[in-house]
Amino acid sequence: MARTDAIVLGAGIVGVSVALHLAKRGLSVALVDRGDPGRGTSYGNAGIIEANTLFPAAFPASLKSLIRIALKRAPEANYHASFLARVAPWLLAFRHNSAPERLIATMRAMRPLFSRALAEHEALMVEARAGRYLRHTGWLKLYRSDRAFAGTARERALATELGLPVHVMDAAAARALEPALAPVFRHAVFWEEAASVTNPLGLTRAYAAQFAALGGVAVTGDARSLHRLGARWRVETEDGPIDAEAAVVTLGPWAPDLLRPLGINLPLAVKRGYHRHFGSRGNASLARPVLDAENGYCIAPMEQGLRITTGAEFAARDAAPTPVQLNRVLPAARDLFPLGDAVEDKPWIGARPCFADSRPVIGRAPGQSGLWLAYGHGHSGLTLGPVTGRLVAELMTGATPFCDPTPYGAERFATA
Ligand SMILES: Cc1cc2nc3c(=O)[nH]c(=O)nc-3n(C[C@H](O)[C@H](O)[C@H](O)COP(=O)(O)OP(=O)(O)OC[C@H]3O[C@@H](n4cnc5c(N)ncnc54)[C@H](O)[C@@H]3O)c2cc1C
Numbered sequence: 001m002a003r004t005d006a007i008v009l010g011a012g013i014v015g016v017s018v019a020l021h022l023a024k025r026g027l028s029v030a031l032v033d034r035g036d037p038g039r040g041t042s043y044g045n046a047g048i049i050e051a052n053t054l055f056p057a058a059f060p061a062s063l064k065s066l067i068r069i070a071l072k073r074a075p076e077a078n079y080h081a082s083f084l085a086r087v088a089p090w091l092l093a094f095r096h097n098s099a100p101e102r103l104i105a106t107m108r109a110m111r112p113l114f115s116r117a118l119a120e121h122e123a124l125m126v127e128a129r130a131g132r133y134l135r136h137t138g139w140l141k142l143y144r145s146d147r148a149f150a151g152t153a154r155e156r157a158l159a160t161e162l163g164l165p166v167h168v169m170d171a172a173a174a175r176a177l178e179p180a181l182a183p184v185f186r187h188a189v190f191w192e193e194a195a196s197v198t199n200p201l202g203l204t205r206a207y208a209a210q211f212a213a214l215g216g217v218a219v220t221g222d223a224r225s226l227h228r229l230g231a232r233w234r235v236e237t238e239d240g241p242i243d244a245e246a247a248v249v250t251l252g253p254w255a256p257d258l259l260r261p262l263g264i265n266l267p268l269a270v271k272r273g274y275h276r277h278f279g280s281r282g283n284a285s286l287a288r289p290v291l292d293a294e295n296g297y298c299i300a301p302m303e304q305g306l307r308i309t310t311g312a313e314f315a316a317r318d319a320a321p322t323p324v325q326l327n328r329v330l331p332a333a334r335d336l337f338p339l340g341d342a343v344e345d346k347p348w349i350g351a352r353p354c355f356a357d358s359r360p361v362i363g364r365a366p367g368q369s370g371l372w373l374a375y376g377h378g379h380s381g382l383t384l385g386p387v388t389g390r391l392v393a394e395l396m397t398g399a400t401p402f403c404d405p406t407p408y409g410a411e412r413f414a415t416a
Contacts, residue, residue, distance in 0.1 A: 017389030038204030076296025279340030
């Protein structure tokens with residue numbers, strides 16, 4: 001039996017970042033996953049470190065969008081009819097939180113994390129010698145209609161108020177940045193200070209390697225075996241049981257599998273998403289991720305090819321994949337960019353772990369001493385992994401946290 005200071009359960013970008021930050025502060029840490037680090041949701045994202053994004057993804061405001069989604073014609077969202085009744089309370093809460101004044105409140109609550117997110121990645125990248133994955137080339141969002149572009153006005157005005165550089169462009173100016181794009185759009189917004197990575201798996205692995213270099217131990221095991229043993233927590237692993245006074249749940253969309261049996265029922269839903277890599281025709285390329293806003297997909301240049309990622313699918317986490325959204329967006333993507341053949345036989349699927357108020361839970365687990373939570377990062381877990389790692393490590397070691405953690409506490413659901 002091994003004894004450590006802390007057990008971190010789940011080795012996605014969040015868990016690896018938490019483990020690394022704890023190890024940096026001199027704690028002995030066991031990082032437990034049932035597979036290799038970075039192979040869960042953190043594998044397949046669009047790679048955008050979107051520290052400048054202000055408003056979270058919101059419930060559709062227009063009846064027209066809702067009807068299109070209901071009729072399964074919308075590229076940005078899909079659903080399994082059999083799942084709707086189960087997810088209905090969450091959807092209602094999500095709609096409530098999508099009111100304009102609530103989006104502003106969420107933006108303010110999340111700013112301390114987002115505004116520090118890129119700097120925290122950069123610091124870890126230096127230590128982990130992973131700078132080769134980082135691109136400082138911004139994020140280009142395209143709008144095919146005047147109406148959709150006009151819908152960005154509030155966010156742009158807020159960005160300007162906060163001093164974040166945001167550039168409005170016509171198609172010609174956007175094509176000066178990305179010459180391979182066809183002029184099928186009318187407007188573009190260039191978020192200059194967004195960054196992106198060329199291989200999210202490679203990045204998570206590099207942080208995991210740095211964790212190991214600091215003496216951290218990565219082990220294979222089932223997090224659901226976590227149980228109390230006196231004042232300590234014990235998890236069973238392939239290397240035998242591991243005990244610690246503190247355990248951190250960083251299981252992303254799988255967190256409820258461990259927490260529910262412990263009596264912790266926080267209202268997490270998943271928004272499933274897909275990706276597939278494509279080649280390009282001729283020597284066409286992209287220097288940065290591009291969002292085709294009304295068509296609800298992103299094209300992100302990755303080491304494996306051009307990664308097309310889809311929007312939200314409301315379905316049971318473990319239901320069989322139904323990648324219809326990829327088929328819906330491909331014609332628009334091919335109009336926009338000279339895509340070549342698909343690289344893989346079938347799409348990848350992941351599940352964004354989402355709370356309806358678009359905030360993660362970071363802090364102590366209610367009613368379970370020594371248990372900490374860091375999950376529910378939704379659309380922004382790659383962005384927020386390292387900054388979450390710092391905050392958790394500061395809270396666990398009794399240091400002064402760099403920001404007020406109250407907005408991320410699990411307690412907010414008790415009073416909601
Ligand atoms: C299509 C798509 C595009 C996205 N694009 C972006 C983007 O551009 N930028 C951004 O910031 N975010 C993006 N995201 C969101 C981001 O990927 C997630 O928020 C993030 O990966 C969540 O990380 P995590 O560490 O919490 O979870 P995960 O990466 O899922 O890690 C959880 C880990 O727990 C392990 N695990 C599960 N169950 C057990 C068990 N019983 N025992 C042991 N281990 C277990 C899993 O193996 C996994 O390694 C996107 C997501 C999707 C789906």
